[in-house]
Amino acid sequence: MLVEEKKMDDSAAAGSTAGGCGKPGGCGCATGESKKDASAGRKIWEIRTEEQAYAFLSDKEMAETNRYGQKIDLIEHTEHKLPVGRSMFINENPAVGTNPNRNKQHGFFFTADNCIGCHACEAACSEKNENPPHLAFRSVGYVEGGSFPDYKRMNISMACNHCDDPVCLKGCPTRAYTKHVEYGAVLQDPETCFGCGYCTWVCPYNAPQLDPVKGQVSKCNMCVDRLEVGLKPACVSACVGNALDFGVIENIPKNREQARVEIPGFPSPEITHPNIRFQQIRGLPDEMKRTDSMPLKYHKNENGRYQPTIDHKKGKAKHWNMARLSSRENPLVLFTLSAQAAAGAFALAFLGAQAGVAGFVAFSQSAIYAPLAILCFLMIAFGLFMSTMHLGKPHRFYRGFNNLRHSPVSREGLGIAVFMGCLGMHILFSLPANSLVQGLAGNLVNALIGVQTAGKLAAFFGYLAIPASLVGLYYMNRCYRIKARPFWNHWQVGTAFFGSMLSLGALVAGVIMVTTLAVSGASYGDVLLAGAVMLSLGLAIEGIGHVAHARDMGRAEHEGGASYYIQTTTFGKTFMLRNAMLGVNVLFAAGLLTLMLMQGASGMPVLLGWVLVGATLLATSVISRALFYVLVIPTTMPGAFFWKNKGFEEHARDIGLANMPQVGVAPLRH
């Protein structure tokens, strides 16, 4: 028992002598102190009468390290910092399991040659875990190939792989995930989870399940209750094809001879070092296809291994599908765009004035400076609100900062929050100098703080806000650099986000500053020029990123390439419109800028030109960002024809089948 585990553990830790031996091979009913008498002697799991050999774990020997060099004994892995024989407190039961290998990393063993796709594993799991039809900790999909009658189907049953490098644990901003030294189980606490769904983005195997009804994630718990009494997980015990097995990792079950880490349809094990091993010996056709709507298939390469390649399932025709741009991730479209715009706008107005550029200084001394800063503040607030509403449990938003150690989501949140805080203080200390405030309550304000002091503090917080915003945006970008989402895992995310910061920021700040200066009759030439340069730079950066991204994804033979295929077909016309608008806008902005720099052009025609550029920019940005979210195809496991088939889910929602709960497709919340 760890001394640090004060919060929930001390009572049990103090008195764990009574009643049980707590040692491997012991009685399995170690109890806590008298306070917990009610649960004393409670069985962790009731073994069936006349239980069969297939249900029991049977690891007699095991390797020192796994194939990735990690210690299989997790106590050794943690350099004996943790004691053996601790209770897992499953359902707050202080009993300690009798499994002699409970501190060894365990994993599934899947004989792909044998799986008959009978759903017994899924049913046993759902029964035990009481999952509603639209959720499943384990799912069976398949790939198939060949032509009749020389045809093969390979079913794949997949749950959580309790990885050595659990990207879910690292990604989760709430610290809902724990990797235990018991069995190496990666467990997740749905109560801690606030339903952001980020773990479902980063997991390559679709293991964490986001429940749109409950607004939280839940996942495979490795049946640690069964493991504690020496039984294999429920899914394994239920397997009818003798395909699924379980044990200490790297151990090959009786009658099996191979322990591969890849089969067709399974994502690269390099992402997470998953604790699953495969046997797949029977010959398969060179090309294995998916029955679900993912435009991917798998082709045998020269090493006899299967690589993903694009399957042009829906032909080459280009469509608009504008309505489909709207998705569950709409709040994130608005959050990212508004946060980026706010960061850019504030930076332009603030740094311009700090640099002493005349127009900026004039604006900063105007009554409208504070409203611009407040607008930026509100934009971030709106963005954060939208992103909070995107959570399954918005009222738990504060948990988002709990995993600064690992999660880019937490860091992004912190960066944006600090930016917002500093901006707030900046606004507050900018107010004393504001002529409107002076006019309304000058005496009162001046009594509290001198205008000079306030100005210095405002500048101080302004200078703090800029790096905070950059840190926030950097981690916002890192959030999307997900290996399991190759369409996103490209430097274009950075160019898009920082490009938008520049272009949208310049647009927001420019519109307000130029209008203010123009109305007050002041000169806005240098502001317009600075804004124009920044906007054009942003456009150019974004454009370069898009070109490189399209080139790389267009050539890619992976999920990113599949996304690109959808981009150029399902959304083909929308994509072309976006490209055309972006291209024309870049040229137009460059032309205007040239005119301004070379010819000294100014006045209404130039202004109108920039208004046009700005309007086009807004439309392009929204389409681009919406595409960014709807297009991404994760490296999920192949689905079946109905179950885990995005195409069918969409269809069931469209026609109303999803309103019948037994169809297993949860209607989306709106």
Next chain:
Amino acid sequence: MLFGRKHRKPISIPVKEVKEWKYTTCNYCSTGCAIEIGLNENGKIVTSRGHAGADVNRGKLCIKGLLEHELFESPGRGTMPLMREKAHLPFQPTSWDMALDKTAAKIKEIQEKYGRDSFAVVSTGQLLTEEFYTLGKLVRGQIGTNNYDGNTTLCMASAVSGYKRSFGSDGPPGCYGDFEHTHCLMAFGSNLPEQHPIIYWRLKEALEKRKFPLIVIDPRVTMLAQFADMHLPITPGTDTVLINAMMHVIFKEGLEDKEYIEKHTNGIEALRALVADYDPKTAQHVCGIDEDRIRTVARLYAKAPAAMSIWTMGINQSTHGSDGVVDINNLNLITGNIGKPGGTSLSITGQCNAMGTREWSSCSGLPGYRALEKEKDRKHVAEFWGIDESFFPAARGLTQTDIFPAIETGQIKGLWLVATNPMTSMPNQPRIRKAMENLEFLVVQDVYEDVETNQYSHVYLPAAVWAEKEGCHTNTERRVNLTRNALPAYADSKPDFWIFKEMSKRFEDRNKIPFPETPEGAFEEMKILSKGAGRTLDISGMSYKKIEAARGIQWPYSEAQAMADEARVGKVEEFNLQKRQDFLGDSRLYTDGVFQTPDGRANLIPVRFVNNNECPDAEYPFWLNSGRVVEHFHTRTRTGKIGNCNKFSPTPYMEMNPDAAEELGIDHQSYVRLVSRRGDAVVMVQLTHRVGRDMVFIPFHFHDCVNRLTLGLLDPYSRQPAFKQNAVRVEKIDQQEAARLNLERRAF
């Protein structure tokens, strides 16, 4: 905890506080898996588990069995009896007395007006054996109609008929244990992984212990076909041609078991003469399997020290169903593969208690495999029930598939349906719908009020289901197994046993027969009826307690066998039910080579193939094949409401070859309209090379789907319909219209 975590997060896993485990047998298919239902201290079901000590399933369950305990409170269950004057009027709730009085009165009225046989009863394979026996007693002994059958005519009739023709009696001669002994297994039209997953597991276990050749004969590349050492993608309906050709090779090469043929069979000469016409060279062009393959398989099978055949609907649901069974029996008889470990003709049955209804329901005769045609049997049963022998007809009446045409012609005016849903299960739905409208009176007795057939009924009787009742099932390997009553009947539904018993009181004016109060009382009656010299179907050594202690007992299990076992292990009352007691009935029939024929010899029956199937042509270019999927049972009234089953196929679909689809411009996962000479259906297309270019496959579970298309020509012996040999064409359809139709047709 790794990754620097210090604070423990709660680990919450649903706990099922089970106070008591109740012993049951699965109520879906014929495998006969033992399930324990877990009740909490309030008697509520909280979970279930496969019984690890039961020999059949050894703790394993398929998806349906794993989730079966969820069905008790599923939507659509009947809560109270309903009545109405006309089928187009709304139902009115009523009392049991009123509903039963009305039903009895209408039955009598129709019988008086149109004759005793003008009222028909169609039952099922889903009830408990004691209920079948009781229904048989009511129908044969009191109502007295000869038009009484079970829906087993749709699934097992050909096996029954084939067994009777070859061996003189029904009853599968083998057992699952044969997998452990066989040296060659041939599966005809049987896809164990999908239809009987637990039997598949028993086969897989045997194969992992000791490899033996697996031959699969199936027009589709099913999972079993894919795992087979040899897959023979046969032309639909031509199994007898293949088997005849195999026997041709066996005789020609002298591979037959001459001694066995000589000692235990009749008719070898006629068989030799017939199969002489089926040389593989000619046969290959009919059955679609090349002559080389035919020879290889024939030699392998004949030379194996023990070889066995299993089959399911691929054989039974054909115009040559009974002939197919007979031919499989021929093959096994001439190779000496009957009644020996690993050598058998094992029909893999469909419904959980198809065997129970065959044995005890009196559908096709009288209880205990007795025949109406035998005076001795009529006399015996009439005496036992205390009625006049002349009350029994001297020959069997109409089968289910002949009852509907008789409704069509007006010969039958009233119908009682018990736990069967012909509106989804019968072929040629348009014809059935019309027939149903002809009925003057229809009573539907079912667990579900929303069972599609109920739309035509005048009285609806809500029945209890599975462990809401108590009684036995018999499985495919003749194992009688028990379902204990675990919970009360839902709402005001009643056990079928109670319904039949109460109905019998209303027919005492015809014959007064004592009806036992409890299912166990009925079982005791059946035990007495099962006794007799030379009988295979002998359950007299069994009792509920013994069955539970043994986790099922195979028949024959006579009093003598029971006494021998008791001498070995002690009296049953003293047994701790926590540990299995080996009360072992006979694993196999005909081990002595003595059959249930008059002279004790099996019949070798020559089977000539005549192609009367509706084959694909220019207008209807595709074979329409149908079958089961693992997550659904029959007409989905149960599994369609259990989300974790239903979600794997929530709407009808069709497997179609991608090359054929490309020619027609049909996309994966789009809707199409199928048209046959009977009607049309809308399905979603799943493109897969699992089916050949000239075939489509549709799961049969869905209402208003495949049976709108099927023809269902009848087998001349078994009257079982040929569900799997029909011709259709595939047409494009407006996608939105199709989606709307699809949604409309899914009440569940």
